[in-house]
Amino acid sequence: MSRIKDNALSLTFLVLFLLSLAGQALAGMLHYNEQQLVEGGEAVSFLTYVTSSSFAVDVAENWQSEYLQFLLFIMLTIWMVQRGSPESKEPGREGAESDEEQRIGPYAEADSPAWARVKGWRLRLYSNSLGLAMGTVFLLSWLAQSVAGQAAYNSERLADLRDPIGWSAYVTSPEFWDRSLQNWQSELLAVLSMVVLSIYLRQRGSPESKPVGAPHSATDVSG
Structure with missing residues (x-):
């Protein structure tokens, strides 16, 4: 417990980062699939989206x-x-x-x-x-x-x-x-x-x- 307490700030930000990244990936996939359906395309899976250039460029530019x-x-x-x-x-x-x-x-x-x-x-x-x-x-x-x-x-x-x-x-x-x-x-x-x-x-x-x-x-x- 002392090790967790001594590193609480970095651990908290790591958890928040991972949660926000996962949230961005999920929201981004839903938005991407909405656009695909509007334009007559096919929806993609979560794995396909998070390995796509669309997701990569959004993460990298931030x-x-x-x-x-x-x-x-x-x-x-x-x-x-x-x-x-x-x-x-x-x-x-x-x-x-x-x-x-x-x-x-x-x-x-x-x-x-x-x-x-x-x-x-x-x-x-x-x-x-x-x-x-x-x-x-x-x-x-x-x-x-x-x-x-x-x-x-x-x-x-x-x-x-x-x-x-x-x-x-x-x-x-x-x-x-x-x-x-x-x-x-x-x-x-x-x-x-x-x-x-x-x-x-x-x-x-x-x-x-x-x-x-x-x-x-x-x-x-x-x-």
Whole structure:
């Protein structure tokens, strides 16, 4: 039970993610089958739908926008600050910070990760591993979206008796960028709202909020 309690936040979000993904798949299949029947086509099974390009592109385009949000937030907060926001470092601390502040190399502690105590490429890799992981997932999901999106788009074109297009033509098409940018703008607005609203508003007990009594100008503090 202690292990579950110690990991309750990640486990809860994992369950919510799986439930929402299953719900999206079910609702998406029902919607897809409605369209198929209207257009004179045949309904498909749940397994057929979740392995289709239509489902893959919907999932991938959401994932790539989310990981783009995280990647930008992680990287931009290294060099940019927002006075008063708990999501920002204090003004004057811009940059990658010193080895002592980061507790790496000779300043590593006994329980520091092993690669934080070494030098060379392993330290450089581990020092940027979070951004690299987010960037890799973003690029892979972007690629998956482009491939699945091309397949789904070409299916629509063939149904309309139009010629299919290649991958490069698809990723430069209005269809692809309309799907991408409508997700990007919502994610960027969410980050902007979190950064700015957390200056003036509070949520007692949340590490994403400043303490209720903290002044609006307090930066890099959490409740």
